Amino acid sequence: MGPLDASPVIEISRVSTRFGSAVVHDDVSLSVYPGEVFGIAGGNGSGKSTLLREILMLQRPTAGRIRLFGRDVSSVSEEEARSLHHRCGVLFQYGALFSSLTVAENVAVPLVEHTRLSRRLIRDIAAVKVGLAGFPRASVSKYPNELSGGMRRRAALARALALDPELLFLDEPTAGLDPVSAAGFDDLIRELKQLLRLTIVVVTHDLDSLWQITDRVAVLGNGKIVGIGTMDELSRSEDPIVREYFFGPRGRAAKEQAWSRK
Numbered sequence: 001m002g003p004l005d006a007s008p009v010i011e012i013s014r015v016s017t018r019f020g021s022a023v024v025h026d027d028v029s030l031s032v033y034p035g036e037v038f039g040i041a042g043g044n045g046s047g048k049s050t051l052l053r054e055i056l057m058l059q060r061p062t063a064g065r066i067r068l069f070g071r072d073v074s075s076v077s078e079e080e081a082r083s084l085h086h087r088c089g090v091l092f093q094y095g096a097l098f099s100s101l102t103v104a105e106n107v108a109v110p111l112v113e114h115t116r117l118s119r120r121l122i123r124d125i126a127a128v129k130v131g132l133a134g135f136p137r138a139s140v141s142k143y144p145n146e147l148s149g150g151m152r153r154r155a156a157l158a159r160a161l162a163l164d165p166e167l168l169f170l171d172e173p174t175a176g177l178d179p180v181s182a183a184g185f186d187d188l189i190r191e192l193k194q195l196l197r198l199t200i201v202v203v204t205h206d207l208d209s210l211w212q213i214t215d216r217v218a219v220l221g222n223g224k225i226v227g228i229g230t231m232d233e234l235s236r237s238e239d240p241i242v243r244e245y246f247f248g249p250r251g252r253a254a255k256e257q258a259w260s261r262k
Contacts (some may be wrong), residue, residue, distance in 0.1 A: 007070065009111050009167055009199050010055060015064030017050060019138070024050050025061065026223035037193055039202045039210050041245070042220035048092070048203045051220075052171060055201075056090065057081055069167075075225030086114060089165035091156050093172045097144040099197040103130065103155045110162040126162065132195075133158035134188050161196075168192075170202040174209050184213045207246070219245060 003139065008031035017025040024047040032038040035037050039225075040048050053059045055066055057073050066073045068084055073239035076084065097106050107126040111117060117125070130140055135154040144152055154174060160168060170189070174182035186209050193200055195244065210217055211231050219227040227234050 013065045015061045036215040039214035039217035040203045046220040088170045089160035091160045101167040107158045129158040
């Protein structure tokens with residue numbers, strides 16, 4: 001049985017989102033299956049991050065239904081919502097680390113807040129997560145402002161992995177990184193997917209990342225999903241929004257680089 005034959009981890013059905021007269025989503029539907037890296041792409045203002053917040057129950061859509069691990073997120077109790085949140089890890093855009101805490105303390109925050117483990121065990125688990133994220137253990141006592149952009153992103157990833165999530169959300173994980181750091185982060189995501197058997201949802205406009213790490217991608221435009229499928233399938237789409245996105249100079253360069261790496 002392939003991943004698309006299994007029950008969806010995330011199921012979005014006919015979701016619409018409006019802020020006053022502004023339409024963000026108009027009848028959006030998609031499913032994410034166990035074990036895949038699913039990309040959500042689109043231009044600025046296409047509603048990528050809004051959709052992510054709705055999946056995570058940080059805001060409600062105007063209409064439609066979202067199911068997470070088979071549960072309708074609009075009807076769960078507070079206790080059920082907490083349980084669902086514990087099964088998810090989130091890397092927020094630019095890391096969103098606590099500036100007053102060291103890397104080790106940042107990674108330990110979810111364990112301190114959501115478990116009753118001893119301080120020593122929390123410290124040991126945090127060290128393991130730091131290692132998984134490829135962060136140098138010699139630097140765990142540093143503060144976020146002492147780190148490069150790539151290292152801040154790895155520290156934030158370690159924190160997202162702290163509670164052993166089944167589902168990992170990455171919001172623009174390579175935004176602002178230099179090409180070498182971004183490529184290294186993409187490689188790390190692929191390795192963690194295999195090692196930890198994660199399902200990953202990545203919100204990004206980074207075409208290199210979309211080619212390198214995703215199994216399928218949904219492209220948002222004009223409030224709708226204008227294309228969904230593998231990157232190869234999307235690169236053959238006749239939709240003008242998809243073609244503009246994938247066939248500009250950056251899109252062609254990203255495709256050529258992906259094929260050369262493969």
